[in-house]
Amino acid sequence: MPSYTAPVEDLQFVLHDVLKVSEAQTPGYDELEADITAAILEEAGKLTSEVLAPLNVVGDKEGCRLENGVVHTPSGFKAAFEHVKAGGWPGLDMPEQYGGQNMPYVIGTAVGEMFSAANQAFTMYQGLTHGAASAILAHGTQAQKDTYLPKMVSCDWTGTMNLTEPHCGTDLGLMRSKAVPQEDGSYRITGQKIFISSGEHDMAENIIHLVLARIEGGPEGIKGVSLFIVPKFMVKEDGSLGDRNGVTVGSIEEKMGIHGNSTCVMNYDGATGFLLGQEHKGMRAMFTMMNEARVGVGMQGLAQADVAYQNAVNYAKERLQGRAVTGAENPDGPADPLIVHPDIRRALMDQKSFTEGARAFILWGATLIDAAHRGGDDAADGLVSLLTPVIKGFLTDQGYDMTVKAQQIYGGHGYIEEWGMSQFTRDARIAMIYEGANGVQALDLVGRKLAADGGKHVMAFFDLVKGFIKDNAGQDPEFDADFLEPLKAASKDLQSAGMYFMQNGVKNPNNALAGSTDFMHMFGHVCLGLMWARMALASKQALAADKGDPDFHQSKLATGRYYMVRQLPATALHLNRISSGADTVMALDAANF
């Protein structure tokens, strides 16, 4: 059975040596001293590796079961959920007034990586609840907050997001679910929603569905969509549970992975709903959940890549097969371990350099979210809104590829379910799809975020890269050659691509959109390149100051060099493709495909 070890040392390195969180000006960050975060991360690490990880295979094998309208989660899930609740983990970064611990989002993110790595399907129950609670926090009335948040922050009640219908996913303007206003100010919600994660299950007293629907008589299309709170059980004035509401589970979807999470068809049959936020502004309210959810999904890409990598490394060290081409390294054994072979190392280094770079990228993004939300920093808000589709799209595409590479190291043993490597790829696959398929992320990036506010945020990103290079160049020729020069070249490629879009996208927007996925990927590489340069600098400084474990820092530098040499130059290929424009992409008539 696969195992999971929480990457506490690496998270601490990113938080303190690289991002230097406790020195940041963001409100609440002054409390993030290294010993405090270490205590939290170690405790979370223990919980995730000892309680959640062993249930990962169980969830995959058993799946969820629907019987007489009741969804049964896999064996052990309910007890583990109580364990998680008792530790107060769901409310880690939620406001104290609703029972949370008010820690910054960056800590929630660091802990969230561990939860997702240990058991993605399980963690989604609390993850969706967190997203729904965030939307109520941002858009609810005080009465709504008081009614729902304390129970959701504790996960006594869980939450869901209801967007998709059979005929519409990305294009929510086609939505048919309707809401009829009632005299008491509530609405009757009718319609069918599909792909509802955690839609129905047996681990919570109540489930709070956030549902997009169209108020009768409102505008056509996306501008007529509103968001509603639809509780599974009505909540009485005193907070106790009342009647069952008119929402039922129709079926559970049979999926490629995340079997431990119940993905439901939900039927709303005149269910009572309460408007959340303003009429016809449902998309705005929903996006509060979606942006957070997208960063969370990007994190899942990293998380699955990391746990798959950890197991692949263990296997590569233990499995004896063949001899090193440069001479036996285990001469007394029947063969050498797989890890002696250069092609195995290449695959492992791809994974290692991705996961460590991605971890820094996500945590950096989380500090920007904190700076925006806690510190009111508009520049940080603009920057993270630009980076969100990159975090989601790039990290889940690459994260999936990394799980496939980890599986490959096992040979035939990776293909049978017994070793658990197949599950990592099957679970990771969904992250490329949900919360906006990655093509939609690329569209959001190129079609919307790049030009937002006159291109201010992308300019800020380039200034940030240039500033880092300028501040650190000329002090160490090796560092310049290994890190700053490749970063500069890659960033230049990214700028050239942006320039191409500006010059060619106006006369024909297809010229921009045909390169959108390539742009998202090259942007991701530049971000990881920046992160590696920052990490390398931190490790160099730590080594010079004789601080920390020299092996850790030497490995960090070596892994960073690998990324700069082997991965970052992909930007040139992406630029090459982008610069070819839309002609070859759009040449065929649909009939000739």
Add this chain to the structure above:
Amino acid sequence: MPSYTAPVEDLQFVLHDVLKVSEAQTPGYDELEADITAAILEEAGKLTSEVLAPLNVVGDKEGCRLENGVVHTPSGFKAAFEHVKAGGWPGLDMPEQYGGQNMPYVIGTAVGEMFSAANQAFTMYQGLTHGAASAILAHGTQAQKDTYLPKMVSCDWTGTMNLTEPHCGTDLGLMRSKAVPQEDGSYRITGQKIFISSGEHDMAENIIHLVLARIEGGPEGIKGVSLFIVPKFMVKEDGSLGDRNGVTVGSIEEKMGIHGNSTCVMNYDGATGFLLGQEHKGMRAMFTMMNEARVGVGMQGLAQADVAYQNAVNYAKERLQGRAVTGAENPDGPADPLIVHPDIRRALMDQKSFTEGARAFILWGATLIDAAHRGGDDAADGLVSLLTPVIKGFLTDQGYDMTVKAQQIYGGHGYIEEWGMSQFTRDARIAMIYEGANGVQALDLVGRKLAADGGKHVMAFFDLVKGFIKDNAGQDPEFDADFLEPLKAASKDLQSAGMYFMQNGVKNPNNALAGSTDFMHMFGHVCLGLMWARMALASKQALAADKGDPDFHQSKLATGRYYMVRQLPATALHLNRISSGADTVMALDAANF
């Protein structure tokens, strides 16, 4: 449920317009007139789309079931197998004297693509039989041939390959299964084999296992391994079946995909075996099967990519979602079909340009195999032995990626099993692993094939590319710019990579092996680039001669241009990685992963 349409027109184009098979000198090719091959391909197309494709999902859902030592195949498999046998398909390219039709291998390959695309798990039962029969044909005594081949060519008896043991897959020198010589010239075989495809099932009267084992007292390691024929039921002098042999199925593996094929743990407990070929030369005999199997597995990569692509195209044309950025294309409908969106097109063009290029590559490889085996052409034999790891490794890595892209077009519907897109990725995944994991293919290519016979074969490949460019340059500036120049640049990258290995691989072989997977991929791209240039030339000539369907040929040219612009330039990135050598790959101590 997904559908499958056999690509008869495209296969005919490759066979006749591009490869011009009926004009080739290879014995038997003179019979391959266009109307003959069309009749065969149409008949096979009908069988595969109407009989085999509908059973694909059935096989995935039901899987195989082991009860009291008997393996039950999924509903409908047995009837379909009888159908296939009645049509004589298993013996299509087998010798007439054993009941086959003696068609060239290239026809077997064209038909094989359809079978694999329609139902890979089902087709493996006859595929393994074909491989085992080929080994007996090449290495068996006349008596062995007479005993086994007629029944195997008809698939009344099926065959298996038994290599892997729990502790050894790639490194077969570690093998423990043993063979004890008996006085009657037979051997007693004892040991356990795992991952045995079609190892036990209910569709054949007898199963002929080819088993690698070590004759007691023989040399250590790989040089002491011999190959044995171990029938499930002993065969009497008169050809009728006798006693059950000492081979039993231990269990069926639970796998990520190809559920319709029974992947068995096989236990040999003093089973009677007959030496096939020479003592201690088992690997040589087994490689007869393996080389054929590797080309066949490369074909599976193409086949799964094609069927996934076909369904993705249908979905992209039907699913209405969003509007074209350049103005509504379906103004009377609620939204435009997915196929109007540039990023959807990019993904579809990636798939289309891959599958069509891969089809030509495989069929070209098959003509080389025919030239070698039927025509005794040593140059063709050398060339195809060089290309075999590229066919296997590149086409299965890329083929898998293409199934993932096809699945992505379905959004959430791609992740649920109902639409069948998940199965294509899960089935395609195995092709990167079995018959030598793709890392081993890369090792074979760079460590063995490249330098074989003094590098003669790779030089021949480059001469072939150069010759094609020289013969066709300077006649049409557009063709030169669109096809010949990109091909020349990519081929130059490949040569530079080979040069790097020569200059740096001798002093440190890790410098070559660290770039092996990149080299395999760039080699694959150059091969597909060559195929696209050849196809484009054929289509250009057909258009000029007003021959065939102009839409078909215009689409071919447009798809080729896409490949040359968007895919072929990947060679530069691979060269870049290769030229960085082994330093960053091998820098870390194993303990620091």
